[in-house]
Amino acid sequence: MISLFAGIDVQLNRGCCYYILDKNKKYISSGWIEENISQSFKKLFSELTDNDPRKAAIGIDSPRMPIKNFRKRSFDKKTNKWIDDKVKRFGRECEVIIKSYNIANPQWTRTFEESTDWMKLGYSIFESLKDFPFVYEVFPSASYKMLAKENVKFELCLNDFSEGVKDMLDASVAAITVFEFIKGRGCEVGGEDGLGTIILPRKIEEWMKR
Numbered sequence: 310m311i312s313l314f315a316g317i318d319v320q321l322n323r324g325c326c327y328y329i330l331d332k333n334k335k336y337i338s339s340g341w342i343e344e345n346i347s348q349s350f351k352k353l354f355s356e357l358t359d360n361d362p363r364k365a366a367i368g369i370d371s372p373r374m375p376i377k378n379f380r381k382r383s384f385d386k387k388t389n390k391w392i393d394d395k396v397k398r399f400g401r402e403c404e405v406i407i408k409s410y411n412i413a414n415p416q417w418t419r420t421f422e423e424s425t426d427w428m429k430l431g432y433s434i435f436e437s438l439k440d441f442p443f444v445y446e447v448f449p450s451a452s453y454k455m456l457a458k459e460n461v462k463f464e465l466c467l468n469d470f471s472e473g474v475k476d477m478l479d480a481s482v483a484a485i486t487v488f489e490f491i492k493g494r495g496c497e498v499g500g501e502d503g504l505g506t507i508i509l510p511r512k513i514e515e516w517m518k519r
Contacts, residue, residue, distance in 0.1 A: 310363050310364060311332070311363070311364060311365065311366050311443060311491060312331060312332055312358075312364050312365075313329055313330075313331065313337065313354075313357055313358065313364055313365040313366070314329065314330045314331070314332075314334075314365075314366050314368075314484050314485070314487050314488040314491070315327055315328065315329045315330075315354070315365060315366070315367045315368065315483075315484055315487070316328050316329075316367075316368045316369075316370070316447065316449075316479070316480040316481060316482065316483025316484035316485075316486070316487065317350065317367065317368070317369045317370065317371075317434065317480060317483065318370050318449075318476045318477070318479045318480040318483065319369065319370055319371040319427055319430055319431040319434065320427050320476060321426055321427050321430065323341060323343070323472055323473050323476065324341045324342050324343030324344075324346065325341070325342050325346050325350075325430070325434070326339065326340065326341045326342075326469065326472070326473060326476050326477050326480045327339060327340060327341075327342070327350070327353070327480055328477060328480040328481040328483070328484050329357070329484060330463055330464070330481075330484045330485065330488060334462070334463035334464060334485070334488060335463075335464045336464040336465070336466040337357075338357070339466065339468055339469045339477065339480070339481075340468075340469050341469060341472055341473075346430060346433075346434065347430070347433040347434050347436070347437035348437055350434055350437060350438060351437045351438060354367065354438065354441065362440055362441040362442060363442060363443070365441055365443065366443040366444075366445070366487045366488075366491050367438060367441060367443065367444045367445070367487065368445050368446070368447035368483040368484060368486055368487040368508070369431060369434055369435060369438075369444065369445070369446060369447065369483070370431075370446075370447055370448065370449055370479055370480070370483050371427070371428060371430070371431025371432075371434065371435070371446070372401070372404075372418040372424075372428055372431055372432070372446065372505070373431075373432070373435050373446045373504070373505035374418075374432055374435070374504055374505055375418060375419060375420050375421040375424050375428070375432065376399065376400070376401060376418055376419060376420055376504060377420065379397035379398060379399065380397070380398045380399070380400055380401070380402070380405070380502070381393065381394065381395075381396075381397060381398075382394060382402075383396075383398075383405065384402070384405045384406055384409045385409075386409045386410055391501075398417075399417040399418065399419050400415065400417035400418055401418050401499060401502060401504040401505065402499045402500070402501055402502045402504065403446070403498050403499025403500065403504070403505060403506050403507040404417060404418065404499070404507070405499075406498040406499055406513075407448060407451055407498065407507060407509075410513055410517070412448075412451045412454055412455065412509070412513075413448055413450040413451035413454060414450070415448070416428075418504070443487075443491070445487060445490065445497075445506075445507075445508045446505055446506065446507045446508065447483045447486045447487065447507065447508055448507050448509070449479040449482040449483055449486070451507075451509055452482050452483075452485075452486045452509065452510050453482065455509060455510055455511045455516050456485075456489075456510055456511070458519065459510075459511070461485065461489070461510075463481070463484075463485050463488070465481060485510070486508065486509070486510045487508070489510035489511070490508045490509070490510060494510065494511060494512075495508055495509050495510045495511055495512065496508070496509050496511070496512045496513060497509075498513070
């Protein structure tokens with residue numbers, strides 16, 4: 310059913326960029342959206358899927374939602390268990406897991422009032438795409454590390470890269486992360502706190518054995 314695998318890099322300076330692959334990891338489209346960003350993404354993917362949201366799997370490089378309360382537990386990777394403590398911390402549990410395994414360094418999610426503007430934009434993009442069943446939070450920095458020795462290949466087209474090379478590259482890696490996850494080679498972390506999960510292109514246990 311899924312025929313489009315898309316990645317969105319969220320930032321404010323140049324608008325948000327996107328990169329889209331097909332089921333064979335071939336380039337379909339890329340670009341930048343600068344105005345009415347959240348609704349423009351909804352319109353873009355509605356058009357590309359002929360109004361069938363089940364055809365698209367979308368990875369967004371942004372927290373899905375803000376925290377409502379401080380986090381009151383930490384993660385012990387040795388025992389693979391959560392530990393209650395009295396220290397109040399920012400961040401969601403999906404971010405904690407990624408940090409605990411030294412996969413990447415997250416920018417800890419805060420309350421809505423304390424969130425940065427780019428995070429607030431990310432929240433609104435997730436909300437605008439709520440009717441699409443396969444929308445995931447991705448973390449390109451984690452994907453780079455996990456795939457560093459994997460020899461993963463996909464078609465890279467340099468259209469639209471000149472406006473922001475790193476941003477567009479992150480969007481393309483977001484797209485291949487979603488592809489790898491949908492194909493069963495990745496994993497999903499977090500979620501027990503009700504604040505969303507992050508998908509990764511590889512299973513943590515298998516990655517750590519390499």
